[in-house]
Amino acid sequence: MSDVERMVVVALRPWGTSAMVRWLGLLGLTAAYLQGGLVKASDFAGAVAEMTHFGLAPASLLAVLVIVLELGASVMILGGVGRWAGALALGFFTLAATFLANRYWEMSGVERFMSANAFYEHLGLVGAFLLVACQDISKKYRSINGENE
Secondary structure (H helix, E strand, O other), X not given: OOHHHHHHHHHHHHHHOOHHHHHHHHHHHHHHHHHHHHHHHHOHHHHHHHHHXXXXXXXXXXXXXXXXXXXXXXXXXXXXXXHHHHHHHHHHHXXXXXXXXXXHHHOOHHHHHHHHHHHHHHHHHHHHHHHHHHHHHHHHHHHHOOOOO
């Protein structure tokens, strides 16, 4: 590690080890799912219309399941109870929804450009959820084996 890198790491350590900063990062990661679940719950007809738009049936049941998944998994991640499971659930959901809603390879022009950007941004979210799950599983494994964190 270079001297400059060492100085930066030492300077940023309080932020990098702060539980509040980590929680704010998790809040940012789950923000779209909290917002999506709350909007779908408050406008259930719109949530059903969204399912129908994507050809999903039974639309009402799937809308309920998506609301429960988005809100429930977000709460698990933020609350730290089953964080790994919540992160994997939102990761798989995001991956499936991305292939359903952002099929940029079937588009052209500006629509293709915007959908391709959304597709790869969502893959980034999937990667972030995978990292959260791995970190939580690793932390639990160390705890089971009596290792220091």
